[in-house]
Amino acid sequence: MSVLEIRNLHKGFGSLVVLDGVDLSVEKGDVVTILGPSGSGKTTLLRCINFLETADSGTMIFDETSYDLARMTRADKSRIRMRTGFVFQNYNLFRNKTALQNVTEGLIVARKMEKKKADEIGMRMLAKVGMAERADYYPSQLSGGQQQRVAIARALASDPEIIYFDEPTSALDPELISEVLAVMRNLAEEGMTMIVVTHEMGFAKNVSSKSIFMEGGKIVEQGPSKEFFTNPRMERTREFLRMEEDRETASSLNAGKNS
Amino acid sequence: MKILIPGLTMTIPLTVIAFSIAMVIAVITALIQYANVPILKQLARFYIWVIRGTPLLVQLYVVFFGLPSIGFRVAAFPSAVAVFAVNEGAYCAETMRAAIESVPAGQLEAGFCVGMNYPQIMMRIVLPQAFRTAFPPLFNSLIGMVKDTSLAANITVAEMFFATQRIAGRTYQFMALYLELAFIYLMFSTVLTRVQAYGEKRLNSYGGNKS
Numbered sequence: 001m002s003v004l005e006i007r008n009l010h011k012g013f014g015s016l017v018v019l020d021g022v023d024l025s026v027e028k029g030d031v032v033t034i035l036g037p038s039g040s041g042k043t044t045l046l047r048c049i050n051f052l053e054t055a056d057s058g059t060m061i062f063d064e065t066s067y068d069l070a071r072m073t074r075a076d077k078s079r080i081r082m083r084t085g086f087v088f089q090n091y092n093l094f095r096n097k098t099a100l101q102n103v104t105e106g107l108i109v110a111r112k113m114e115k116k117k118a119d120e121i122g123m124r125m126l127a128k129v130g131m132a133e134r135a136d137y138y139p140s141q142l143s144g145g146q147q148q149r150v151a152i153a154r155a156l157a158s159d160p161e162i163i164y165f166d167e168p169t170s171a172l173d174p175e176l177i178s179e180v181l182a183v184m185r186n187l188a189e190e191g192m193t194m195i196v197v198t199h200e201m202g203f204a205k206n207v208s209s210k211s212i213f214m215e216g217g218k219i220v221e222q223g224p225s226k227e228f229f230t231n232p233r234m235e236r237t238r239e240f241l242r243m244e245e246d247r248e249t250a251s252s253l254n255a256g257k258n259s
Numbered sequence: 260m261k262i263l264i265p266g267l268t269m270t271i272p273l274t275v276i277a278f279s280i281a282m283v284i285a286v287i288t289a290l291i292q293y294a295n296v297p298i299l300k301q302l303a304r305f306y307i308w309v310i311r312g313t314p315l316l317v318q319l320y321v322v323f324f325g326l327p328s329i330g331f332r333v334a335a336f337p338s339a340v341a342v343f344a345v346n347e348g349a350y351c352a353e354t355m356r357a358a359i360e361s362v363p364a365g366q367l368e369a370g371f372c373v374g375m376n377y378p379q380i381m382m383r384i385v386l387p388q389a390f391r392t393a394f395p396p397l398f399n400s401l402i403g404m405v406k407d408t409s410l411a412a413n414i415t416v417a418e419m420f421f422a423t424q425r426i427a428g429r430t431y432q433f434m435a436l437y438l439e440l441a442f443i444y445l446m447f448s449t450v451l452t453r454v455q456a457y458g459e460k461r462l463n464s465y466g467g468n469k470s
Contacts (some may be wrong), residue, residue, distance in 0.1 A: 052368055074376070082374035092365035096387045106373025109383060154373065 002061070003028050003161050003193050004049070009058035009069060011041075011048055011217075018044045019055070020217035026162065026195060031188045033204040033225070034197045036214035037240065042197045043089075045214070046164045049195075050086050051077045063161070082110055085155025085163035090171050091147040093139040099126060099150045100135040103157045111158070125153035129183050145176030149183055156187075163187070165196040174251070201244050205229045213237045262423050262440055266447070269418035273336070273408050277343035278401055284348030289355035290381065303352070310349035316410050318342050323414035339411040347404055351397060358393035359385060391462050398455040402448050409444075419443060 004026045011019040018041045026032055034042045047053040048069060049060065055069035062080055093102050100122045107118040126132045129149040139147050148168060155163050165184070169177045181203055188194065188207050198204060204211050204225060211228040213221045213236075221228070221237045232238050288306065291299045310318070323338045333341070362385045370380035412421035423440045427433050 050372060052371065077371075078374050078376060081372055084372075086369075086372035088365060088369065090365060092363075092369035094366060094369065094384050096384065096391070105383070106375060109379050110374030110376075158373065 001028050002026065003030075003063075005059075005061040006049060006069075007059040007061075009045070009048060010056045011044055011053060011058075012056060018217050019048065022058075022214075022217070022219055024212075024219075026193060028193055029191045030193055030210055031208040032195045032210045032212060033208040034195065034212045034214060035199070035201075035204060035240070035244075036220075040214040041217040042214050043166055046086075046166050046195065046197055050081065050084060050164055052086075078110070082106070082158055083161050085158065085160040087148070087151050087155050087163065087165045087168050089167040091139070091144070091151045093147050093151055093154070095139050098136050098138055099131055099142070099153075102139070102150055103154045106154070107157055121157055122153075125156045126150070128156065128186075129153045130179075143176060144172045145179045148172065148180045152180070152183055152187075162193040162195065165194060165198070167197050167199070169198065169200060199244065201241075201248060213240060215240075261426055262419055262436070263443055265417055265422040266419040266443055269336075269416060270405065270408050270447075273339055273343065273411065273416070273418060274401070274405050277340045278347060278404055280340070280344035281347035281351055281404075282397075284344065285351035285355045286386070288348065288352035289359055292352075292356050293359050294377075307349045307352060310346055315342070315346050315407060316413060318346060319410060319414050335411075335415045338414060339408070339416045343404060343408065343411075347400060351400055354393050354396045354400065355389065358389035361392050362388045394459060394462060395455065398451065398458075402451050405447050405451065406444055 002025050004024070006022060006024040009019050009022040009024075010017075020041075022041075022045055024032075024045075034045065036042050044053060048055040048058070051069075051072055054072075058069040060067045060069050063083070067076060067080075093099075094105060097105060100119065103122040103125050104113075104115070104118040107113040107121060108115055113121075123132060123135060126135055129152050131146060131149050131153060134142060134146060134150075139150070142150065152163075152168075168184070169180050172180065177200070181200060184194070184196070184203065185207050196203070196208065208225045210222065211225045212219055213228075213232075213234075215236060221232060221234045223233075228237075229241065232241060288303045291303045319339065319342050322333065322342050323335060326333060366384050366388065367380055370384050375383075408418055409420035411418055412424065415421070419440060423436050427436045430436070
């Protein structure tokens with residue numbers, strides 16, 4: 001059953017075309033990674049799907065209801081957002097709230113949940129990402145990796161149908177990346193539906209069920225991750241994968257040199 | 260003692276009431292500009308332009324001496340409260356606007372993503388963070404205002420400066436009296452400075468603004 005479907009999504013900023021007719025279908029339990037060079041439109045795609053940007057045109061089918069992405073009402077946006085989670089590149093934890101309050105804020109304020117019940121869910125989610133013992137810390141007292149794990153707990157709190165990850169490890173120091181990827185791998189194994197914009201080829205290859213390569217606002221190639229990595233059909237995909245591989249080799253060599 | 264009493268019964272109430280109203284004006288004016296509300300935004304800019312561009316003393320005269328001549332008679336104390344509130348409100352509105360704008364857009368986006376609406380995000384996420392940033396400059400304004408209330412003597416409000424002038428006129432002890440007055444203002448400011456330091460410490464305990 002498809003959780004989310006996007007049809008013919010278009011988005012431009014002024015005269016610049018960023019998304020040029022994107023179609024996307026996500027089944028329950030899918031882990032979809034979106035790869036592509038910077039400027040290819042992958043982040044904008046996620047932001048349009050969660051209404052942080054307003055699409056110029058396009059259709060979204062969520063929970064068997066069809067929506068016009070260019071004309072979303074406030075009520076529809078809020079209703080859908082309460083059933084999805086979003087993880088930002090730079091965490092965006094509420095800076096005036098503790099880790100626990102970050103997780104429960106949406107439950108208490110948006111969903112009008114009782115504080116006691118919200119706290120219970122909050123602690124469970126923090127435990128899930130290994131942050132329970134830091135529940136009373138403020139974001140400024142946490143490392144980047146810890147902040148991102150709290151942000152994942154916040155996204156999980158609403159028991160979402162799908163979680164969007166916008167380059168969740170790109171702002172992290174190399175040694176902190178693995179703790180966040182481990183949490184994401186656990187979620188994938190539990191069957192959480194996820195769309196992940198990333199440059200982590202290992203995650204795309206080994207964890208995600210489906211990979212998409214985007215360039216110039218269009219999907220160039222998509223398919224089951226195994227096939228996508230072992231036998232890409234398009235020349236442009238092959239070239240991109242080779243470049244990413246070189247980059248990773250280079251950075252691991254560098255890491256080896258430093259240690 | 261004869262100076263301190265009008266300080267406690269006039270200067271402090273005048274400052275507290277006027278500054279409280281000023282803060283309400285400031286937050287509303289700042290939010291109107293931040294949220295880009297048409298027409299109201301132009302009105303807010305006009306208000307700030309006029310108030311910041313004219314002397315406080317002139318504003319006091321316009322209200323207390325000017326308005327009665329066109330048929331609106333307002334007593335001295337309420338006139339002073341109104342003028343100080345409106346005047347300080349304009350300056351603090353700019354402080355608040357800058358502080359709100361300094362809160363990263365990501366905070367707002369994160370609020371939307373957990374399903375909160377705009378007013379909820381403003382009240383619970385953005386404004387608390389903005390207040391932390393605005394706290395020192397707002398205290399600056401408050402301390403400035405305590406001393407500016409001496410201008411109210413010009414419209415017959417019997418605050419500390421007014422009382423001192425009257426005693427000095429009777430006793431001719433200008434040096435002693437005005438130094439005493441200055442000392443009392445200094446004490447008021449000192450107390451406020453302490454309160455500010457304490458307040459900042461309390462606010463920092465909630466993680467500060469170090470991102």
